[in-house]
Amino acid sequence: MKHKKQTVSLLILLTSIILTALLSSGTVDTSIVFKTPTPTISSASPSATLNVPVLYVVDGDTIAVSIDGKKENVRFIGIDTPETKDPRKLVQCFGREAAEETKRMLTGQTVILLSDPTQGDRDKYKRLLRYIILPDGTNVNAHLIAEGYAHEYTYGIPYLFQDDFKHAQRKAREEKKGLWNETVCPIN
Numbered sequence: 001m002k003h004k005k006q007t008v009s010l011l012i013l014l015t016s017i018i019l020t021a022l023l024s025s026g027t028v029d030t031s032i033v034f035k036t037p038t039p040t041i042s043s044a045s046p047s048a049t050l051n052v053p054v055l056y057v058v059d060g061d062t063i064a065v066s067i068d069g070k071k072e073n074v075r076f077i078g079i080d081t082p083e084t085k086d087p088r089k090l091v092q093c094f095g096r097e098a099a100e101e102t103k104r105m106l107t108g109q110t111v112i113l114l115s116d117p118t119q120g121d122r123d124k125y126k127r128l129l130r131y132i133i134l135p136d137g138t139n140v141n142a143h144l145i146a147e148g149y150a151h152e153y154t155y156g157i158p159y160l161f162q163d164d165f166k167h168a169q170r171k172a173r174e175e176k177k178g179l180w181n182e183t184v185c186p187i188n
Contacts (some may be wrong), residue, residue: 046160048133049113054106059085060098060149062127063106065113075127076141077116080153080163082179092177093185098149105140106132116160123155131161144170148178 055064060081063074082092084099113134115121119129119170132140141160144150146168154162173180 013036025063046117048117049115049130052113054109054111057099057103057106058093060102061070063102063132065090065111067157071179073127074113074132075123075125076144076150077119077129077131078153078159078161079141079144081115081144081150094149097178098144101144101147102140103147105134105138109134111135111140118157119155119158139171142168143164146172148172148176148180149152153178 001171006153037105046057053122054097057063058073061076061079063076064164065072065074070131071110081102082095084095085092112135113128114131115129115132116129134140139161141150142165145152145165152162152165152169176182179185
């Protein structure tokens with residue numbers, strides 16, 4: 001328990017220092033950086049895996065990364081992008097654009113993978129479930145929702161950033177961004 005508290009405290013301190021430095025330098029677009037709520041310290045606290053190289057983008061909400069030399073597929077928590085790879089479905093409206101945005105953001109990147117103690121470690125396809133954080137502090141999951149590339153998606157139980165993600169989706173919908181623009185995807 002003591003180790004987990006120290007890990008979370010260190011993560012919060014490190015994130016605060018990085019974000020403070022970046023925000024004061026003016027290099028971060030604050031419109032897409034969501035404030036990370038301070039997690040409640042409990043027996044199940046979030047943990048972060050730092051400096052994870054992205055190998056490739058599978059689709060808009062799934063990437064392949066290398067952790068300790070092993071390839072892992074990672075499914076983004078709290079979002080769902082239109083399908084492009086499901087063999088049972090046609091490519092959905094705005095699916096290619098969502099995948100391209102994810103590629104634009106993550107190709108060649110080294111990221112932070114943040115777990116969520118309210119969710120399982122893996123989904124039924126054995127993919128890790130994580131939030132993807134860029135070195136500048138941008139929550140990629142939140143960005144994709146805020147810019148209209150993804151829907152907020154709750155699987156079973158609420159997750160840490162659910163309120164922020166739902167707010168971002170409402171705003172994207174009101175502003176008719178991406179898949180919410182009826183001229184792009186007529187039926188949403």
